[in-house]
Amino acid sequence: MSEKTVSQPIKFGTFLGVFTPSVLTILGVMMYLRFGWVLGNLGLPLTLLTVILASSITFVTGLSASAISTNMKVGVGGEYYMISRSLGIQLGGAIGIPLFLCRTLSLTLYAFGLAESIAPFWPAEWGAPPIQLMAALIILFATAVAGKSANLSLKMQLPIMGAVGLSLIALFTGVLTGGFQAPEMVANYHRSAPEGFWFVFAGFFPAVTGFTAGIGMSGDLKDSKKSIPKGTILAVITGTVVYILILTALSLTSRVDGEMMAKIDTSAPPIWSKIAFLGMVLIYPGLWGAILSSAFGSILGGPRVLQALSLDKIAPKFLGKTSSTGQPTTATWVTGGIALMAVALGDLNAVGRWVTIFFLTLYIAINLSAVIERLVGDVSYRPTIQVHWIISLFGCIGAGVVMFLINPVACGIAITLEWLNYSYLK
Numbered sequence: 001m002s003e004k005t006v007s008q009p010i011k012f013g014t015f016l017g018v019f020t021p022s023v024l025t026i027l028g029v030m031m032y033l034r035f036g037w038v039l040g041n042l043g044l045p046l047t048l049l050t051v052i053l054a055s056s057i058t059f060v061t062g063l064s065a066s067a068i069s070t071n072m073k074v075g076v077g078g079e080y081y082m083i084s085r086s087l088g089i090q091l092g093g094a095i096g097i098p099l100f101l102c103r104t105l106s107l108t109l110y111a112f113g114l115a116e117s118i119a120p121f122w123p124a125e126w127g128a129p130p131i132q133l134m135a136a137l138i139i140l141f142a143t144a145v146a147g148k149s150a151n152l153s154l155k156m157q158l159p160i161m162g163a164v165g166l167s168l169i170a171l172f173t174g175v176l177t178g179g180f181q182a183p184e185m186v187a188n189y190h191r192s193a194p195e196g197f198w199f200v201f202a203g204f205f206p207a208v209t210g211f212t213a214g215i216g217m218s219g220d221l222k223d224s225k226k227s228i229p230k231g232t233i234l235a236v237i238t239g240t241v242v243y244i245l246i247l248t249a250l251s252l253t254s255r256v257d258g259e260m261m262a263k264i265d266t267s268a269p270p271i272w273s274k275i276a277f278l279g280m281v282l283i284y285p286g287l288w289g290a291i292l293s294s295a296f297g298s299i300l301g302g303p304r305v306l307q308a309l310s311l312d313k314i315a316p317k318f319l320g321k322t323s324s325t326g327q328p329t330t331a332t333w334v335t336g337g338i339a340l341m342a343v344a345l346g347d348l349n350a351v352g353r354w355v356t357i358f359f360l361t362l363y364i365a366i367n368l369s370a371v372i373e374r375l376v377g378d379v380s381y382r383p384t385i386q387v388h389w390i391i392s393l394f395g396c397i398g399a400g401v402v403m404f405l406i407n408p409v410a411c412g413i414a415i416t417l418e419w420l421n422y423s424y425l426k
Contacts, residue, residue, distance in 0.1 A: 010220070011220060011221060011222040012217065012220055012221055012222065012227075013221075013222055013223075013227060014226065014227040014230050014231045015231070016155075016157075016158075017214060017217050017220060017221045017222075017227055017231070018214030018215070018217065018221070018227045018228060018230070018231025018232060018235070019214065019230075019231040019234055019235050020157050020158070020161060020214075021157060021213040021214050021217065021293070021296070021297040021300070022210055022211050022212070022213045022214040022215075022231060022232060022235035022236075022297075023161075023210075023234075023235040023238050023239060024157055024160060024161060024164065024210075024213075024290055024293040024294065024297070025209075025210025025211075025213040025293065025294040025297040025298075026207065026208065026210035026211060026235060026236075026238075026239035027164055027210075027239060027242060027290055028110065028113070028207070028210060028290045028291055028293070028294035029109065029110050029113030029114070029206075029290070029291045029294060030113075030203075030204065030206055030207035030352075031207060031243070031246065031290070032113075032117070032167075032270055032272060032283075032286075032287045032290065032291075033113055033116060033117065033270055033287075034203060034204065034207070035207075035243075035246060035247060035250060036250060036256070036260075036261035036262070036270075036271035036272075037192065037193075037200075037203070037261065037262055037263075037264055038050065038200055038203065038204050038247075039184075039247055039250055039251055039258070039261055040188070040191055040192070040258045040259065040260070040261035040262025040263075041187065041188060041189055041191055041192060041193040041200050041262050042187050042197070042200055043183070043184040043185050043186050043187050043188065043258075044183040044184060044185060044247070044248070044251040045185055046187055046197065047247050047251075048244065048247065048248075050200070050201055050204050051204075051240065051243050051244055051247065053201075053398075053402070054201070054204060054205050054207070054208045055208055055236065055239070055240040055243070056398070057208075057360075057363060057395055057398050057399050057402065058208045058209070058211055058236055058363070059233075059236050059237075059240070060367065060391055060392065060394060060395030060398070061363040061366050061367055061395050061399070062211055062232045062233055062236050063233070063385070063387045063391065063392070063395075064366050064367045064369070064370035064387060064391075064392045064395060065079065065082065065212075065215060065228065065232065065366050065370075066228060066229035066232055066233060066385050066387075067229075067370055067383040067385045067386070067387040067392075068082045068086060068366075068369060068370055068373065068383065069082060069215075069218075069224060069225060069228040069229060070225050070229060070383040070384040070385050071373075071380075071381055071382060071383040071384075072085060072225075073224055073225065074215075074218040074219075074221075074224040074225075074228060075218065075219050075308070076218065076219030076304050076307050076308045076311065077096070077218065077219065077304060077305050077307070077308025077309070077311075078099075078212070078215040078216040078217070078218045078219075078301065078304065078305065078308075079095075079099055079212060079215055079216070079362060079365075079366055080092055080095065080096040080099050080305050080308050080309070081218060081219075081308055082366070082369065083095050083096075083365050083366065083369050084096070084312065086369040086370075086372070086373055087365075087368070087369050087372060089312055089314070089425070090422055090425040090426045091365070091422060092312075093309065093312070093314045093421060093422075093425045094418045094419070094421040094422035094425060095361070095362060095365040095418060096305060096308070096309050096314065096421075097309075097417070097418075097421055098358045098361050098362060098414060098417065098418060099305050099358075099362050100302055100305040100306055100309070100335075101358050102209075102212075102355060102358045102359050102362055103216065103298045103299075103301045103302030103305060103335070104298070104302050104335050104338045104339050104342065105339070105342055105351055105354055105355045105358065106206070106209070106294070106297075106298040106302075106355055107139060107142065107295055107298040107299050107302065107335070107336070107339040108135065108139065108339045108340075108342040108343055108345070108351050109206060109351045109352055109355050110138075110291050110292075110294040110295040110298060111135040111136070111138040111139045111142070111295060111339070111343070112131065112135045112343075112351060113291045113294075114134075114135075114138050114288060114291040114292060114295070115129075115131045115132075115134035115135040115138060116131060117270065117284070117287050117288060117291065118134060118288075119131060119134075120268055120269050132343050132344075135343050136340055136343050138292075138295065139295075139336055139339045139340050139343070140336065140340070142292070142295040142296055142298075142299045142336075143299055143332060143333060143335070143336030143339075145296065146296060146299040146300050146303075146327075146332055147327060147329050147332040147333060147336075148327070156292075156293070156296070157293045157296070159289070160289035160290065160292065160293045163285040163286045163289040163290075164286040164289060164290050165286075166282050166285070166286060167272075167276070167282050167283050167285065167286025167287065168242070168246070168286070169277075169282075170276040170277045170278060170281075170282035170283060171246065171249065171272055171275060171276045171277075171283070172245075172249055173276070173277035174253070174255065174275045174276040174277045175249040175250075175252065175253045175255075175275060177277065178253055178254060178255045178275070179253070179254035179255070180252050180253065180254055181252065181253070181254040181257075183248075183251035183252055184251065184258050188258060188262070191258070191259060191262035191263070192262045192263060192264060193262075198405045198406050199406075201402070201405075201406060202352070202353050202356045202406040202407065203352055203353070205352075205356040205359070205360075205402075205406075206352045206355045206356055206359075207243070208236075208239065208240075209355065209356075209359045210235075210239070210294060210297065211232055211235050211236045211239070212232075212301070212359075212362075213294075213297035213298070213300075213301060214227075214228065214231045214232055214235065215228055215232060216297070216300065216301025216302075216304060216305070217300060217301065217304070218304075219304060219307075219308075220304075225384075229385055250271075250275070253275050255274055255275045256271055256274050256275060260274070270283065270287065272287075298339075299332065299335060299336065299339075302331075302332075302335040302339075303328045303331035303332040303334070303335045304328060304331075306319045306328065306331035306334065306335065307319060307320050307322070307328040307331050310331070314425065318330055319331045319334065353406070353407060353410065354410065356403075356406060357403055357406065357407060357410045357411060357413075357414050358414060360399045360400075360402060360403040360406075360414075361399075361403065361414045361415070361418060363395065363396075363399040364396050364399045364400055364403075366395075367392045367393070367395040367396035367399065368392075368396050370387060370389070370392035371389045371392045371393050371396060374387075374388075374389040374392070375389055
């Protein structure tokens with residue numbers, strides 16, 4: 001009689017475990033579907049300022065997270081684990097729930113993005129495309145795949161990376177082989193963003209939040225101290241460079257103008273298809289792949305935050321249960337269920353604003369953790385990556401100011417939620 005074998009959880013390295021999910025989440029839905037809208041409303045100078053401002057906040061936060069990660073073996077829960085072990089379980093738990101909501105709402109965001117990109121193929125005689133129903137079905141699919149195997153979800157991202165690369169080549173080829181025009185240098189908010197700069201910034205910011213996707217896989221990494229810093233920083237730098245190149249190229253091509261880019265029409269193909277070599281042929285595989293990859297990153301990260309909260313006895317015990325392959329299956333389906341309910345928020349832009357606010361509260365906590373660890377002079381805090389506390393403080397203040405400017409009411413709600421969580425846990 002043979003002994004029953006139990007599958008050992010698969011551990012991942014820097015490239016597949018951190019860099020790939022992070023960079024593919026960065027190069028995702030907003031890049032394909034909203035960069036034209038951002039550029040058409042802001043003009044090139046303010047658009048580049050938006051990229052630099054948003055990327056600076058994420059880069060500094062990435063440095064702070066990297067410094068903390070080199071001082072400890074980061075367990076399940078990613079950012080929650082780092083904050084709770086640096087500032088205590090109470091403060092970690094207070095930020096843990098907003099972190100979970102970040103991941104969950106991101107899944108809804110990417111599902112809406114994929115639904116919008118499929119909408120142009122919806123037969124006109126069937127009426128308006130059911131964007132919310134399509135988003136719900138996408139959430140169910142991503143949840144089912146992630147609940148079965150993280151290994152399957154991550155390996156699916158390798159061919160997706162190839163498709164994204166081809167779509168970028170097609171875009172730049174289309175720009176270079178078409179005519180050129182002088183870029184618009186002033187903002188034109190009247191086109192589709194009368195609320196102004198910070199409204200557009202809030203719509204753009206989810207494009208840079210993907211760098212935390214790899215950190216969220218901390219408990220599944222072979223060596224978190226090595227993989228998190230290398231994979232995270234490289235993903236942020238790669239995303240920033242690619243963003244600047246894309247937005248500059250879009251501003252110079254004469255194939256489209258600012259009016260065309262600023263218009264959002266979910267029934268029409270994305271603006272890239274009017275510019276790229278071979279039109280939609282190479283754009284859509286990259287678009288769909290990148291968005292689906294981002295959805296996988298969210299549905300892998302969210303449940304692991306719940307699992308970590310459960311292991312620390314902050315969330316119900318059943319959420320910490322894992323399958324024979326190490327997957328937090330119950331937490332995965334709970335995450336998918338909440339993402340389904342969030343479909344009721346309405347559309348991509350509405351969900352994007354809430355994702356932005358909750359991610360900014362997370363960045364404040366990560367940078368604050370790095371500041372406090374450095375200032376208290378804890379002898380056990382000996383990170384191999386040295387980040388001056390002033391740099392982390394800049395990230396903390398920058399995230400707080402931007403959060404308030406984007407939406408003071410949502411900022412107040414997010415801070416109140418975290419304060420109530422902290423008070424309850426204390």
